[in-house]
Amino acid sequence: xxxxxxxxxxxxxxxxxxxxxxxxxxxxxxxNIIVGVIGAFVGGLIYGLVTGADxxxxxxxxxxxxAVIGAIILLFVYRAIxxxx
Numbered sequence: 001x002x003x004x005x006x007x008x009x010x011x012x013x014x015x016x017x018x019x020x021x022x023x024x025x026x027x028x029x030x031x032n033i034i035v036g037v038i039g040a041f042v043g044g045l046i047y048g049l050v051t052g053a054d055x056x057x058x059x060x061x062x063x064x065x066x067a068v069i070g071a072i073i074l075l076f077v078y079r080a081i082x083x084x085x
Contacts, residue, residue, distance in 0.1 A: 005059050009067055010036030016064075017071035021079070035071050043070025 011029065014036030018024040027035070043066035048054060 006037055006040070007033055009059065009063060010034070010040060012036065013039055013064060013067035013071045016068050017075055020068075020072055021075045023075055023079070035074055036067055039069075039071025039074045040067035041070065042074055043067050046070065046073070 010033045014027070014032030014034070015024070017035065017039060018027045018032055040063070046069070047066055
């Protein structure tokens with residue numbers, strides 16, 4: 001997958017996750033992209049651990065769903081860490 005595809009999927013996943021978690025007002029477009037791309041890695045890692053299969057990323061709805069789930073987990077972890085500080 002090209003870097004442009006990672007950015008597009010990351011932007012969509014980060015935006016959708018921030019809407020679900022309720023942090024969209026505090027996040028900008030760059031933060032959405034970063035959260036989405038890191039969330040895609042987290043989601044792919046969790047997918048591999050749960051299923052035992054390698055996750056092959058492509059430009060499809062499955063990749064977006066895995067990235068959104070990873071981004072939601074990342075946002076919840078971030079919120080838990082920053083709320084204690």
